[in-house]
Amino acid sequence: MRIAALVPGLMDRSRFDAIEGVTFVRSPEELASVDGTEIAVVDLAVPGALEAVSTLPSTVRKVGFASHIDDEGLRAAKAAGIEAMPRSRFFSRIAVILPTDQH
Secondary structure (H helix, E strand, C coil): CCEEEECCCHHHHHCCCCCCCEEECCCHHHHCCCCCCCEEEEECCCCCHHHHHHCCCCCCEEEEEECCCCHHHHHHHHHCCCEEEEHHHHHHCHHHHCCCCCC
């Protein structure tokens, strides 16, 4: 599984350790440049992240997370067809949300 992740925070990135196939990108513009992306994960607090992930092909599964108090941002992401959830829920369930079995 090929995962492109726009997740700038080092603490957040470290939580992806058990997930194989993750390519971290540094900007929203780089998100579309990862060849063969099947899942895109974005920190919705990054300026331009919502717009960037929204432009990816419909074949890409789109997952976003934000602060639990960012109701407006989470609503906007859901309205754009993104699986959006509070940061705490995403990271407490990362192994369920993102596949760890690469067979």
